[in-house]
Amino acid sequence: MRFKRPTIVILIFIIILFSSCNTKDVTEQNIVFGTVCKITGSSQIPFDQVWETLRNLESKINMNTANSEIDQVNAKAGLEKVEVSKTTYDIIQTALYYSKLTDGAFNPVLGSVIQLWKDGTDFCVLPAPEAIEEGLKHTDINKIELSELNGKYFIYLEDPDMRFDLGGIGKGVAADEVKTLLLDSGIDSALINLGGNIYGMGTKKDGSSWKIGIQDPNAERGEYLKVVEVNDESVVTSGSYERNFIKDGIKYHHILDPSTGMSANNGIISSTIINSDSTACDCLSTACYVMGIEKATKLIQSLDGFKAIFILESGKILEVQGKSNEEI
Ligand code: ADP
Ligand code: MG
Secondary structure, eight states: OOOOHHHHHHHHHHHHHHHHHHHOOEEEEEEETTEEEEEEEOTTSOHHHHHHHHHHHHHHHOTTSTTOHHHHHHHTTTTOOEEEOHHHHHHHHHHHHHHHHTTTSSOTTOHHHHGGGEETTEEOOOOOHHHHHHHHTTOOGGGEEEEEETTEEEEEESSTTOOOOOTTTHHHHHHHHHHHHHHHTTOOOEEEEETTEEEEESOOTTSOOEEEEEEOTTSOTTOEEEEEEESSEEEEEEETTSSEEEETTEEEESOBOTTTSSBOOSSEEEEEEEESOHHHHHHHHHHHHHHOHHHHHHHHHTSTTOEEEEEETTSOEEEEEOHHHHHO
16 A cells, blocks of 8 residues: 555654654542542543542541441441451451561551541640550450451451551552552553552653652651652652641651550651552551661561661661662
8 A cells, every 4th residue: 555645744743643642641639538649640541440449448448438347347346346348358457467567566456546646637636645545555456356257258346445547558558459450451650649658650651760759857848858769669658747746845746656655756757668569668667667767677678679768867868678679
């Protein structure tokens, strides 16, 4: 088949137009889990399905969503077990795994203490020491009963005053779910940013890595201490610069030390974890913040394929590599 010259010119024009449309990334954002969720990538991303997936997860595990599965489990604490989806059941199992791995620094049933620090969803109240002492009595993960019967899944909190709070794992799980949805939809490049819980899928269109800034905890938002380059990896930071308040000259923040019920204060002021598993990063970033430099460093060094960046109170930046990273 032979084309005439004007036809060729038109064809080239159409190809250029098509490829330039195709290379332009688009971003959509929405509020889910009470936070700004942003997805950037090709226009082929099934955005409607992304939001549906996130809202669906929210209706299962967000304790602030009335009647979510976790809200029901909390409401029925000490009364009866509640049937939940396999998704919720698996998330609680994962949360328990990380709670044990971190020697309790990550605790998914810290709700009885966390709620003392809140007015609604705002973290702004300094509780009385007696209230914290009482709250801490209801945070024993051994009082969580998981059971499976005839293909159905149940969760029961044996202690009537015990409450799940999945704020330290939810966004990581959500990022992993979006990643799976996009991969199943044939998308291999996207930036998933769920309230700072980031997953860089594949590479950018030009083949370069996703560049993620690590916030300077002592500077304005958007000022970075370091930039991390990732492909198919998640970057999750827990920092005291988020959700904090100052009372009588002391800064209090939302990452609580389960051994004291107070804002964690063990030398780390920002804890970033990098790995392909966003759920793991979310749990471990919170846990490492709580554990402090020595314990957190040992933990990350013992894990395959994990990297951590800790910013210390002194301003020092400490980079730690997991086992297999060291060998690379
Ligand atoms: P962010 O929500 O800012 O991403 P984190 O992932 O560190 O930060 O999660 C902090 C949230 O997790 C808190 O707002 C609270 O809901 C919950 N939380 C606080 N301390 C702990 C803890 N030690 N273990 C598990 N969850 C915690
Ligand atoms: Mg976390």
